[in-house]
Structure formats: C-alpha cells, structure tokens
Amino acid sequence: MITIDCTWCDAELVLDSLDASRVDCPDCRVTVDIANDPEPIAIAA
Numbered sequence: 001m002i003t004i005d006c007t008w009c010d011a012e013l014v015l016d017s018l019d020a021s022r023v024d025c026p027d028c029r030v031t032v033d034i035a036n037d038p039e040p041i042a043i044a045a
C-alpha cells in the first residue's frame with residue numbers, strides 16, 4: 001500500500017500501486033498529479 005499526503009488538506013490518500021500517476025482527494029475533490037513531481041513523495045509501506 002502506498003500513501004501520500006494531500007497537498008491541500010493533508011489528508012492521507014491511498015494509491016493502488018506505484019503505477020498510479022494521480023490520485024483523487026475526496027475531501028478537496030481535486031486530482032493530485034504525482035507524476036510530474038521531481039521528488040518522489042510516495043512512501044511504500
């Protein structure tokens with residue numbers, strides 16, 4: 001399981017896999033694009 005913190009509300013977002021390039025935050029109703037981030041923010045747990 002991979003989790004990241006939402007940039008806007010700091011909610012914990014769960015990714016299905018490392019292949020995911022973006023994740024939806026249900027609280028903000030935004031799509032967080034993680035593919036273009038120069039530094040990996042996803043942490044495998």
Ligand SMILES: [Zn+2]
Pocket residue numbers: 006007008009010011025026027028029
């Ligand atoms: Zn959010």
